[in-house]
Amino acid sequence: MMNLLDDIERLVTCESPSTDLAAVARSADVTASVGAALLGSQPERIGTHLRWRLGSGPRRVLLLGHHDTVWPIGTLARIPFSVQDGVLRGPGCFDMKAGLAMIFHAVAALDSPDGVTVLVTSDEEIGSPSSRGLIEAEAVEHQAVLVTEGSADGGALKTERKGTSMYEVTLHGRAAHAGLEPERGVNATVEAAHQILAVSGLADPGAGTTVVPTVLSAGTTTNTVPAQGKFMVDVRVRNLAEQLRVDEAMRALEPVLDGAKVEVTGGPNRAPLELSMSSGLFSLATRLLPGITQASVGGASDGNFTAGVGIATLDGLGAVGGGAHADSEHVLVSELVPRTELLAALVKELT
Known part of the structure; x- marks a missing residue:
């Protein structure tokens, strides 16, 4: 011993x-x-x-x-x-x-x-x-x-x-002055909010699948419509079928705001x-x-x-x-x- x-x-x-x-x-x-x-x-x-x-x-x-x-x-x-x-x-x-x-x-x-x-x-x-x-x-x-x-x-x-999957979701918008003409911008923070709710909805507690948005960032100054934002997503699954389902859904995310773009990188790390x-x-x-x-x-x-x-x-x-x-x-x-x-x-x- x-x-x-x-x-x-x-x-x-x-x-x-x-x-x-x-x-x-x-x-x-x-x-x-x-x-x-x-x-x-x-x-x-x-x-x-x-x-x-x-x-x-x-x-x-x-x-x-x-x-x-x-x-x-x-x-x-x-x-x-x-x-x-x-x-x-x-x-x-x-x-x-x-x-x-x-x-x-x-x-x-x-x-x-x-x-x-x-x-x-x-x-x-x-x-x-x-x-x-x-x-x-x-x-x-x-x-x-x-x-x-x-x-x-x-x-x-x-x-x-x-199994684990890790994603980074980047939201591309368009900057504008938040006070003078916010309507000319495309707000990446608002787009992030829509996407975070969509991503959270991919979880399936009954199947043991967790899909958790984690780190979030967006914008540059308080008086500017954010042109870009991003958030990270942690996914845990019990089987390969669930890992594939979530992966396909993550890659199929579509923007909600007119003029916004959604970019998804990452994927399964461990089966x-x-x-x-x-x-x-x-x-x-x-x-x-x-x-x-x-x-x-x-x-x-x-x-x-x-x-x-x-x-x-x-x-x-x-x-x-x-x-x-x-x-x-x-x-x-x-x-x-x-x-x-x-x-x-x-x-x-x-x-």
């Missing part, structure tokens, strides 16, 4: 916000060192992404995680690494540096694992722009993917994750992780650890990419705890060893 805690501490105390390239590079070095000590070999480096391909046989199991976090440099001074009363704390401990240490310790516990790949990426928290292709290409060479993101509430495994892609692996997990539960969650992970290319994927195999992206982020120490043992048992069964 102490070695596992020590390795989690090494990972957590190397801060790694996704957009700080120097910090992510330092974290890649630390993660490579921790992994190499346990796996017996140095990783292949693809930028700041790390890959270990173990054994020479056909690829069977991909263990997937990320070493970047949402926390800016300096958070560690405010929320230091600590273990007290059975609770481990520190920025990124639950999402998901404990899960990385668990991967390394689980694989190290196996005798000469063959056909196992460990892939640790560095940009998951910002949508995996540089690693998506790598993740998908790696996944299709394997029969199963195990993702050690933190568990759902109560230690549940994540057997469904909503949903549907139950059909995880049910077999979850059944295996319940045989290995009776009583473990499953959950459907709204947040996405890199497991959405692997399920999206048709590979069986089970998520939430990392630490039990909570508070991801919040000051309350924590890991339950008592669950670290049992969950690491479950991960090792799954890898053994699948190889």
Whole structure:
């Protein structure tokens, strides 16, 4: 147990916000060192992404995680690494540096694992722009993917994750003096209001589909009819059919005001992780650890990419705890060893 805690501490105390390239590079070095000590070999480096391909046989199991976090440099001074009363704390401990240490310790516990790949990426928290292709290409060479993101509430495994789509809607109008001749303008703010209501109406609570306008901006000065505005839209769906429905509707938006134009960019980012892609692996997990539960969650992970290319994927195999992206982020120490043992048992069964 102490070695596992020590390795989690090494990972957590190397801060790694996704957009700080120097910090992510330092974290890649630390993660490579921790992994190499346990796996017996140095990783292949693809930028700041790390890959270990173990054994020479056909690829069977991909263990997937990320070493970047949402926390800016300096958070560690405010929320230091600590273990007290059975609770481990520190920025990124639950999402998901404990899960990385668990991967390394689980694989190290196996005798000469063959056909196992460990892939640790560095940009998951910002949508995996540089690693998506790598993740998908790696996944299709394997029969199963195990993702050690933190568990759902109560230690549940994540057997469904909503897919995500992100859009930017730009409204083009025409400027005019707001006091002298507003009728000569085309008000992009008013057009935005119409479009925001239309977009909100695409949600389907019964199907679990959320369509949420978020960031909004328009105009330049208080006495000018706005010539341009824009807003962002966050979409979450449980299945591909809903993702396609919303995408088609977003691209079919039409202006309401005469002379206005509507421009829509963006689209699906992650396909949903549907139950059909995880049910077999979850059944295996319940045989290995009776009583473990499953959950459907709204947040996405890199497991959405692997399920999206048709590979069986089970998520939430990392630490039990909570508070991801919040000051309350924590890991339950008592669950670290049992969950690491479950991960090792799954890898053994699948190889």
